[in-house]
Amino acid sequence: MKALQLHVDYIEYEPLRREGAVSEEVQPGPKSLRDAIVLFTSIEEKDDEEVAEELLREVADSMGRLGVDTLLIYPYAHLSNTLAPPMKALHLVRHMERRAQEVGLKVYRAPFGWNKRFSLSVKGHPLAEQFRVVSQETLKSRGTVEARATQVAVVEERETQHVQMGRELDLFSIHTVLGSGLPIFHARGRIIRDELIKLIREVNARLGFEEVWTPHLFKSDIWYQTGHYEHYRDRMFIFTVRGDEYVVKPMNCPGHAMIYASRPRSYRDLPVMFSEFGTVYRNEQPGELTGLFRVRSITQDDGHAFVRPDQIEEVIVRILNEVIWVLRLTVPGRISATLSTRPQSFIGDPAKWDEATEALKKALRESGMDYELKEGEGAFYGPKIDVDVEDSLGRRWQCSTVQLDFFLPERLDLKYVERDGSQSRPIMIHRAILGSIERFMGILLEHYNWRLPLWLSPTQVVVLPVSEKNREYASKLKERLCSEGIRAELWVEGTLEKRIRAAHQLRASFMAIVGDEEESSGTVTLRDYKGRVVRGLGGTQLSGWLLDQIRRRTNNRGEIDDTLSPAGGVLR
Ligand SMILES: [Zn+2]
Structure with a gap:
């Protein structure tokens, strides 16, 4: 079966005279449709119902993506020279029509066995014209490929499932007109975001992070200073207004560093810690965007600690313990960590690196977490710990990150006064526990399979x-x-x-x-x-x-248990 699928602004057609042995009865006069998919279809000798159904499934999928629900099946003999006999062709066309109705399309059919006059206007978008070929052979070869790809397909299908949940549960939606990778959260979705933020606020308070707020954009100057302009430029949204260049922030770090630098700091003040539920914007490639898992507007539960070298271990242990607490509470799967150490090219003093890496190892051991060593895989500016959690489908998600940074304090000239009056550089620790609130929400929706605690x-x-x-x-x-x-x-x-x-x-x-x-x-x-x-x-x-x-944030997803039995209280 071969079909030419056209997305049209309009089509007008009119049966003129009967052609061939089999032709349907028709109402005379012109017919027209607007914003429809026209499917010029040639039915071939070896086609059967299975082939017809597969072709219709492809078309219906494509219509779903295009947001069109009107279909005109137009028998058209000119796409093939091995045509099926007319009775069989008519049977299969009718079969397709019924199937299209079953999947909820508004389906029309140009009459079979007639010479028709037609005129149409095809839309100009890239998917407006598509050619489809389906036969028993293509079905068979697809079958074997599908078998091999089952594992992948299952996961991919699951990945998009939370988008469906978002729509059906009225939580969030993604609109091409607003831009891909920029989900909007409806009132009910905002509630989930707020609950997650509330949870992390409690953690921040225990750890001593003070919550701050910084704007969504800064001038380019700061991003030159931090080195982001040089290394991260492709993923930043940059624009110029009245001769000044601005960047929509891809990270919150510079703002927090400026707050640190806004007043003199003594060794006794450290650690100084700031947190922010800051939405950052990253220009991810369109092909990489997936539901809430990969977006362009990312709300991080971000935090930066400015510490003395001797405080690294203690601060990290406390953060890791909270990481474990949060992950156990939210996605109760197996937790594990990786420690990425000094790469080939790095900045700073190797002795300081070794000391810091040792402190991270001790912190990991003390928190009791399993970890894997990734020798040489740290960023050029410091070693880091990533924490993964496993969801109910056995997928591992990297959520929490604790990244040491020797570089930014140097670049931004951050200091504190030592006991003896000399000046030292603090070490900066970037940390996120949930990572991205959006992504974490996607993980939760799929982990709990529609029904949240x-x-x-x-x-x-x-x-x-x-x-x-x-x-x-x-x-x-x-x-x-x-x-x-x-x-x-x-x-x-x-x-x-x-x-x-x-x-x-x-x-x-x-x-x-x-x-x-x-x-x-x-x-x-x-x-x-x-x-x-x-x-x-x-x-x-x-x-x-x-x-x-x-x-207590129990994982009760809406089940009455034995702790609730009537005691005959009176509601007034
Ligand atoms: Zn940071």
Whole structure:
């Protein structure tokens, strides 16, 4: 089967006279369609239903990507000289039409067995014209390739799955008109981001990182000083306004270094630490962009510590312990680390490098983490530790990084005053725990397979009154849960069954159902996503149980457990 697929602004066609032995009955007169895919199709001798289905699948996929849902199947004998007999060809064309309807396309078919006049206007974009060939032979060879590629395909399919979750759960979306790699977060997705930020804020407070804020762009001058302009230029967004050149920040480090340099620092002040949930912009190649895993707008849970050489080990141990705590809590898989050491070309004093690398090794041992040594693979400006976590699909994700830097303090002339009044350079430690908030969210969505733990869930409780009569009581319950800091919503529209189904679809953690019985006894019935139900709960008991799960950030994804049983409390 051969097909010429055209994306048209319009097509107009009109059957003129019958041609050949088999022709369909038609309504006379011209027909026209706008913004459609026209599929000029030649059915060949050896084609069968399988071939027809495969061709239609390819076309439907391509239409999905183009965002077009109108298809005109146009029998067209001129693409092949081994045509199928007319009856068979008509049968297969009809088969394709039915399949197209089944996958939800608006499908039209130009009549079979007629001479037709047609005129059309093809759109000018690169995918507007495509030629397709499918036969039993191509299907067979594809089969063997597919078998070999299964492993890869499974992973790739999973990789895009969180994008589907983003759309269906109303979390985030990616729009070509806004730019690829620039996802926008909807209200519900913003909640997940904020929960992750809240978690890291707690960690920062324990570690002594002070949160700061710096702008999204700086003049080029600073990026020349830091060396980014020279080494990182291809990945920076650079623009000129009134003769001044600016760079949209690809990193937060220079701003934090400037805060350090804004006042004299003594050896007693160190370590000095700044953190920022700064969104940085990197011009990744379009082909590398994947959902939230690889984006151009990256919000880092960034932090910089300015330390004395004798403080490296202690500071790193404390950071690593928090890294372990955060990763265990969020993606409870196996954690492991790598230590990348001095490369061939490097800057600074080799003795300082050795000392620092030794401190990192000690810190790793002390934190009890398994690590692999990557000899000579550090950056030219310092050794680093990367921490990986394994998700529920057995994939390893590098999330946390702790990077030592001898170079930037030198470049930006950072100093502190020693006990004896002399001046020394601090060492800078760049650290991120989640890495990129966007990417981490993608990992979580796939790891938890649609249903996030209660503490991360955008909708923790949906309050469902059984009927309109119970609305006021339900509304009070919702207000009460919200006032205690639980994300509760009141849903009143539609039948109870419909609302329960919608709550499932949105992956709401719990449903609180209130009818006459609950109202008269001042209680609530809680239902989880597995259909387990606890009746007769008091309001205090319900919110207390939920808040305990939320505060401890348990990995309860919306399941009632034995710690919740009715104690006959009264909700008033
Ligand atoms: Zn940095």
